[in-house]
Amino acid sequence: MSTAQLSFDIDALIHQAAVETAPTWDGAPLGYHEQYRTPAELDAAWKRWQFENGSFGCVPYSHMWHSDKYRRGEEISIGAHQNASFQADARCDGGRFGGPEHDHADGELPGDLMYQIICGPCRWHTISTSENAAVEAWHDHVLPGWRDLPVVPKKLAEHGGERKKLARLQTWLEEHYPAAWQAPGFPIISERSTYGTRHVPGRSPWGGYDLSDSAL
Ligand SMILES: [Zn+2]
Ligand SMILES: [Zn+2]
Structure with a gap:
């Protein structure tokens, strides 16, 4: 041995x-x-x-x-x-x-x-x-009522992490999302293609979910 x-x-x-x-x-x-x-x-x-x-x-x-x-x-x-x-x-x-x-x-x-x-x-x-x-x-x-959040259009949602595109998304959200919902952990809803409909944790600008519009 x-x-x-x-x-x-x-x-x-x-x-x-x-x-x-x-x-x-x-x-x-x-x-x-x-x-x-x-x-x-x-x-x-x-x-x-x-x-x-x-x-x-x-x-x-x-x-x-x-x-x-x-x-x-x-x-x-x-x-x-x-x-x-x-x-x-x-x-x-x-x-x-x-x-x-x-x-x-x-x-x-x-x-x-x-x-x-x-x-x-x-x-x-x-x-x-x-x-x-x-x-x-x-x-x-x-968050009852989350389904009434505005849907982020695809061209804004697909930012690929680029600074300029992220800034554009941020501006859009500030205009369209309720102020009280722009807070830590809160979600966004984004328009998706047929594929890629997963709800992605941590991808909203506030660290919450980026929810797919397939949920609506
Ligand atoms: Zn609870
Ligand atoms: Zn077993």
């Missing part, structure tokens, strides 16, 4: 002992579920699953809620409301293509990619197979 193999085995034994002696888990379920849980509880459960099973393939094998903060940069908040976005891969191959073999009870998994947004201060959440639908439900919760 090589030294490398020996140290790998010892590491595995140490890890196994750590898992066996860890306190019994009584946090959020270590699998797919649709209970209301705080973002911190979901994060803690996600860490626990990885501690017990390793992080390789953890998204498809655990089917658990995990934060997509890494894509968004930070959480969006409007007043006392917060937007914590999570995803879960609730499709299952039962371990046939790698990963631990396992089964599910009937109706336990929706069999789709799932999206959840939580407003912690309100203990409110929404779950959908559509990321856009979840984002729209969150805006319904926080």
Whole structure:
């Protein structure tokens, strides 16, 4: 046995002992579920699953809620409301293509990619197979009436980050958007082509969503 193999085995034994002696888990379920849980509880459960099973393939094998903060940069908040976005891969191959073999009870998994947004201060959440639908439900919760916002014309919305075009967009928004809605975390609605209808977090000039007019 090589030294490398020996140290790998010892590491595995140490890890196994750590898992066996860890306190019994009584946090959020270590699998797919649709209970209301705080973002911190979901994060803690996600860490626990990885501690017990390793992080390789953890998204498809655990089917658990995990934060997509890494894509968004930070959480969006409007007043006392917060937007914590999570995803879960609730499709299952039962371990046939790698990963631990396992089964599910009937109706336990929706069999789709799932999206959840939580407003912690309100203990409110929404779950959908559509990321856009979840984002729209969150805006319904926080900003009833958002569908009446003016739609930013495509030629202004497609600024590509250019300074001059951004300034033009800013001027247009100042003229057309309600003053009270030009505040941190607030969204804009923009005209899109058939493709690219995703609601993009953090892309409004106020750090809120750039919502696609496909929502209207
Ligand atoms: Zn709220
Ligand atoms: Zn499964």
